[in-house]
Amino acid sequence: MAAFDFSDGLGRKDRRVLLTRINDGSDETGRAATPASRVKRNGGEDIAPNRLINRRWLPLNALRAFEAVGRHLSFTAGAQALTVSQSAMSRHVSSLEDLIGKALFERSAGGLRLTPAGEVLLPVVSKCLDRLEQTINTVRNRESESRPLRLHIPPSLLYQTALPLLHGFRREHPEIKIDVTTSNVTGTPPGNVDMAIEFDRPNVDDRVTDLLWMVRVAPLCSPATWAEHQGKTLERFLSDAELLHVKLDNEPRGLLWGTYADQQRVVLDTSDGLAFDTAYSAVRYAMSASGVVLADIDMFADEIAAGNLVMPFNCISADGYGYYLKTHAEDLSDPAIFLLRDWIIRHFARSENNGEDRQRVAAGA
Secondary structure, three states: OOOOOOOOOOOHHHHHHHHHHHHHOEOOOOOEOOOOOOOOOEOOEOOOOOOOOOHHHOOHHHHHHHHHHHHHOOHHHHHHHHOOOHHHHHHHHHHHHHHHOOOOEEEEOOEEEEOHHHHHHHHHHHHHHHHHHHHHHHHHOOOHHHOOEEEEOOHHHHHHHHHHHHHHHHHHOOOOOEEEEOOOOOOOOOOOOOEEEEEEOOOOOOOEEEEEEEOOEEEEEOHHHHHHHOOOOHHHHHHHOOEEEEOOOOOOOOHHHHHHHHHHOOOOOOOOOEEEOOHHHHHHHHHHOOOEEEEEOOOOHHHHHOOOOEOOOOOOEOOOOEEEEEEOHHHHHOHHHHHHHHHHHHHHOOOOOOOOOHHHHHOOO
């Protein structure tokens, strides 16, 4: 891999002159302009100049270095990602901090973390670099219109619901290629994608967000499991049966069961039981072995209707999570993205007029 040129086209003297002009308020000729506060770095305190930065002074390589370090929270890993020396990364981040007049990282023996200024700047720089990278690659590719769309779908939704949807779209639009990725993350998936269906709580960001459905959960188990516990109350059933957990990123393993128990006003010890990465795996285990899983009754409607799963109690709760389609606003002018977004929304929409089931709609029925 070729190393990046981090020279910025400026010599050391030129960079000092650039910073001096910004800090003392002078223009490109060296003449004094509107007075501005000098940048002063004092033990990590942020003292910002009053002068606005325009495109003439945007330090692209320093921004790229800052983004790499911020993404990895490590100068060493950031330097490896860009194939440059760690000292070069440190110099560029320091020059950016001097230019902005604010510390971007807090350095300590415990590691590196973003300051409030760094937390504001990092997502913006990351998105801009991502868009530049994508657009340049598209321009370079003469067959850019045939580039596959990159779509992320959570694994349980993909295996239970979205495969028929994708098949229907491909049958209707065979000219549009799609690269599907899946990962069991909560919220924004890793990597660059054009569209993402995300499993998360309601949130607002800079992307266009379409709610596909809100999750409704209830305890589900196999008929054999329920036969062993039939006649028990909900609280006794959950206490005696083996709980099957679905893990969420950075959350306790018993979060979903604990939330459900609070909503149903039952006492439940959620510390025991098996934990799975996906609801799909947990449900498959419940069907073939034992245990009770807290799962989306709409996603697994076919298994319930077929008698492979039993919902012993009509105690349904909304746990606050849902599936959201996220698209960059600037991408909606792409005909392929527009068509796929419209297809997904229509096929996941729950018709209130005729009472269609979400599972049937998603399957294209």
